[in-house]
Amino acid sequence: MGVPVPPVERLTFALADGRTLSALRFGSSSPRITLLHGAGLNAHTWDTTVLALGQSALVLDLPGHGDSSWRDDLDYTPRALAGDVAAALDAWTDAPQVVVGQSLGGLTGAALAAARPDLVAELIVVDITPGIDTSAGPAALREFYAGPTDFASRDELVDRAIAFGFGGARPDTERGVFHNTRIRADGRVEWKHHFAHLAAQALAAHHAGDGATPSVLSAAGWDDLTTTAAPITLVRALHGFVSSADAEEFARRLPDARVVVLDATHNAQETAPAPLAELIASAHASAGM
Template sequence: MSSLASDETTEFSFLARQARALGAALPPVRRLRLPLSDGRSLSALRYGEEPVEVTLLHGAGLNAHTWDTTVLALGRPALAIDLAGHGDSSWREDADYTGRTLAADVIEALRAWTDHPQVLVGQSLGGLTAAAVAAQAPELVRELIVVDITPGVDQSVGPAALREFYRVVDGASRDELVDRAQQFGFGGSREDTARGVFLNTRVRPDGRVEWKHHFAHIAAQLLAAAPAEGTAAPAAPAGILGEHGWADLAAVASPVALVRASHGFVSDDAEREFRTRLPTARVRQLDGSHNLQETAPTALAEIIRTAVDAGA
């Protein structure tokens, strides 16, 4: 079966259809690039022309486009950043993708691309990164919204099916990767899966299509190095594990909210620990899976809009 992509498809080709489905206005969208001092670069999507009010950080293995539908439903100027190692941002040679390390890039981007404190929204790995940003640079964050993650949730390994899925890091075509994603039960309709695959892959010089994000390649390396049964497992790269999330959240001076998915990563025990450690934080639950920006975009947009309007 053919996917949505063609030779004329661009990263912005899907937005008009998404806007029509929502009955939402289609804002101008452009890609930004920020050179970093170590030779890497950071990339982002800028929605709208007015001053940015909301900055969005995606989860592991995703990219800035995961927020497209939520931003369309939100109807506010927004900045969605490709974290290092994801989307169009550079990979890190040290594979260090902990929240505190990623936060340094985000802080530099906020200082370059925004001119007043943000409602900072982070999902999964992006939530841990957002907490580190708010702790390290409180002047940049007006409110912190963490989506379906707490520091107690194990992000180091991921579901077995996801690890097996990333055993294959490239394909002869995007259709081949769409087929594989559907076989593993990832994504919704074929149309949605095709859009996600297109936005999360690139064509190499040899013509093969590979996943953009570094995590897929790290996972493949770990699987290739998997030991025989009964022997020690290979060590994970430095960037997959994080240990400072609770300290970062405790240091956040701005209001904090946790948005939990009904079928996500945050368990009842994890929510109780979050409430105990941050008794003044707000907690909301939405009906959806871990990637709430894709499975409950309108409801999530309403929560974000309320935070934005509260500071207007």
């Protein structure tokens, strides 16, 4: 017997500056769980986790990703994104949330929890800390997105993802590429998210000698985490970006936080959806929701 598919609705919220923020709302009751994806992904990365969770959830396309508008100021730092997320949560939720953020979404969740504690009942940060080594996995992601930015077909993109080691089984990679790309009027396929286009520009500038490099990590992330009043859990993916040393630093700086290790890759929501969903459900229950 298969997992029942909950009702799902695409939501669109108009921000004050005219941009829009898009999200998927799963379930028929008011959500108590909000999920934030990582850089270069979109709300659909959480689909299997939400199905395993079996509870109502709000899953956002972060600004510059999925069906949400790109930012004209190119500011995709966690605090800038958190302001947009807060505006959407004010409109779409009626109670504090268990906020689960993977990678960039995790740092955005921390910024949200620090600035708007009324919106966050608990924070789960998936495979990111403000102190991770950006010369390893994140650098590989920048190279992957650095170009070309358009392709003859989605199959070409799937091949590229697998060649870089970012794809899982080919059908799973094909699904991810489908949800993360669009076909232009000229028939070429391009990434929907702004990061790919910014990475290409930054790499070109770097090769030209100005040393530019895109990054969303900053010391502000530690400030946000240490001033967060809500309970915090770090999920370290065993085959992800957060090393054991990174996790130890996290635990030292945040002695009241919990650290959990999952046998997963950086995109734990795709490679370990069931154990991640179990952890989220536990947080949801402990928060008394």
